[in-house]
Amino acid sequence: MYKGVLFDLDGVIVDTAGYHFQAWKRLANSLGTDFTTIQNEQLKGVGRVESLQIILDWGEIIKTKEEQAELCIIKNEWYLELSTNMDESEILPGVKDMLDSLKENQVHIALGSASKNAVTILKAVGLFDYFESIIDGTKTTRSKPDPQTFELGAEALGLKPSECIVIEDSIKGIEAAKSGGFDTIGIGQSETLDASIITVKDLTELSYNCEDGTLTILKRT
Numbered sequence: 001m002y003k004g005v006l007f008d009l010d011g012v013i014v015d016t017a018g019y020h021f022q023a024w025k026r027l028a029n030s031l032g033t034d035f036t037t038i039q040n041e042q043l044k045g046v047g048r049v050e051s052l053q054i055i056l057d058w059g060e061i062i063k064t065k066e067e068q069a070e071l072c073i074i075k076n077e078w079y080l081e082l083s084t085n086m087d088e089s090e091i092l093p094g095v096k097d098m099l100d101s102l103k104e105n106q107v108h109i110a111l112g113s114a115s116k117n118a119v120t121i122l123k124a125v126g127l128f129d130y131f132e133s134i135i136d137g138t139k140t141t142r143s144k145p146d147p148q149t150f151e152l153g154a155e156a157l158g159l160k161p162s163e164c165i166v167i168e169d170s171i172k173g174i175e176a177a178k179s180g181g182f183d184t185i186g187i188g189q190s191e192t193l194d195a196s197i198i199t200v201k202d203l204t205e206l207s208y209n210c211e212d213g214t215l216t217i218l219k220r221t
């Protein structure tokens, strides 16, 4: 039983993971390099600056700190071009129902995302008001797989890690949550994600019950 849920954003609440991939790929191609969808799994959940460094390392490309800052700005402009017209139709399946159910039953809700665009995206899709606390890339100093994002989320809700569950779509995010002592639900493929409770394709596949301020996951693997 859990008293709080910490939601990742990209790839869990909204389908922006694909937009990040497209924008990074465009940037990599503009630098004369490329990366695969399998490599992209290593970028999911990782902050902007750290993601660029990984891509530069893959391509054995050296850039100064100033050039890296400029490249991050360009990537974000391309990402925002892709995500700017988002609306509630891009909320992933099962998310709205789960948020409604949690809220109706006084289960605490926070966001734990690496993205600096999190507030903009949540407002664009009309989900901002569900969150009691938003821990995003503007509030953290250490990128996932460090547990800081989720530790701050639990703290903001006044809960211990053992009282919260983290919902994540990334390898690094699951790693971060586990190392902070959180149970985890994976969104994606169980071959890729080693979640502690269950990995589902999307939240419509998750059996749960919300009652008197607690969430119970009914079906576990």
Ligand code: B16
Residues within 6 Å of the ligand: 008, 009, 010, 011, 017, 020, 043, 044, 045, 046, 047, 048, 051, 076, 112, 113, 114, 115, 116, 117, 118, 137, 170
């Ligand atoms: P931004 P999440 C992460 O969000 C994305 O998975 C990752 O691909 C992105 O690089 C990172 O946010 C930073 O995002 O460039 O918008 O600040 O999955 O932790 O919600």
Ligand code: MG
Residues within 6 Å of the ligand: 008, 009, 010, 011, 012, 017, 044, 045, 168, 169, 170, 173
């Ligand atoms: Mg994610």
